[in-house]
Amino acid sequence: MSLLEVSDLSVAYGDLVAVRQVSFAVDEGAVFVLLGANGAGKTTILRAISGLVPARSGRIFADGRDLQGSAPNQVARAGIAHVPEGRQIFANLSVGDNLSVSYLAERTEAPMTAALDAVFQLFPRLAERRRQLGGTLSGGEQQMLAIGRALMNFPKLLMLDEPSLGLSPVLADLVFERLATIRALGTTILLVEQNATCLELATDGIILANGEVALAGGRDSLRDSEFVRRAYLGI
Ligand SMILES: Nc1ncnc2c1ncn2[C@@H]1O[C@H](COP(=O)(O)OP(=O)(O)OP(=O)(O)O)[C@@H](O)[C@H]1O
Numbered sequence: 001m002s003l004l005e006v007s008d009l010s011v012a013y014g015d016l017v018a019v020r021q022v023s024f025a026v027d028e029g030a031v032f033v034l035l036g037a038n039g040a041g042k043t044t045i046l047r048a049i050s051g052l053v054p055a056r057s058g059r060i061f062a063d064g065r066d067l068q069g070s071a072p073n074q075v076a077r078a079g080i081a082h083v084p085e086g087r088q089i090f091a092n093l094s095v096g097d098n099l100s101v102s103y104l105a106e107r108t109e110a111p112m113t114a115a116l117d118a119v120f121q122l123f124p125r126l127a128e129r130r131r132q133l134g135g136t137l138s139g140g141e142q143q144m145l146a147i148g149r150a151l152m153n154f155p156k157l158l159m160l161d162e163p164s165l166g167l168s169p170v171l172a173d174l175v176f177e178r179l180a181t182i183r184a185l186g187t188t189i190l191l192v193e194q195n196a197t198c199l200e201l202a203t204d205g206i207i208l209a210n211g212e213v214a215l216a217g218g219r220d221s222l223r224d225s226e227f228v229r230r231a232y233l234g235i
């Protein structure tokens with residue numbers, strides 16, 4: 001069984017059906033990408049998995065466990081971490097406090113200091129800025145902090161909503177490179193992006209259009225698809 005299985009998921013906001021009958025499975029060790037244009041329904045899918053919006057229909061299983069009706073804190077305790085769109089770090093807390101308030105003692109046997117050490121090893125820049133207020137970090141540093149916060153609980157599955165948005169190409173590459181390291185250390189990744197350069201890192205994924213799956217497949221078939229070439233590369 002896959003680490004995450006989403007079947008026939010539909011989500012609506014009132015009369016607007018934002019996600020329609022979407023199915024996909026994320027295997028352990030994968031970097032699974034959800035690619036799609038603005039409004040395609042990417043954020044809605046992550047929010048449904050995290051229990052932040054209710055599904056209208058469909059099933060979500062994580063690690064063999066039915067997540068239906070689970071509250072966001074229960075999903076986090078099940079080992080699923082969500083780096084939200086727009087980062088949403090605490091502007092008035094220090095970098096260190098942003099990280100420590102995210103630690104759930106009951107989620108892991110590792111002490112908080114071990115979690116902090118692991119994050120600082122991955123992002124030394126955050127260690128240097130441990131006492132700086134979150135709101136004064138640069139955009140790239142804030143993204144590192146948002147990812148670091150999600151890693152404080154040693155998740156099985158790390159979900160990220162457009163981590164490269166608003167970053168320079170160099171910083172976006174740095175974030176993708178860190179995601180490759182996180183995967184190599186054993187965390188499965190579900191990556192939402194509009195930026196097709198994330199396909200370099202991907203194992204497989206889906207392309208979403210208007211709330212529906214337009215294409216599903218391995219990295220190469222997504223990269224070579226007409227959809228990606230036209231929509232993302234302009235050729
Ligand atoms: N809270 C809400 N209430 C009503 N409609 C919403 C709400 N959130 C999202 N939508 C609508 O649902 C659709 C999908 O939105 P969603 O945010 O999931 O797209 P997205 O793929 O993440 O887009 P983007 O790349 O711009 O972040 C859009 O048409 C959006 O307007």
Ligand SMILES: [Mg+2]
Nearest residue numbers: 042043044085
């Ligand atoms: Mg979005």
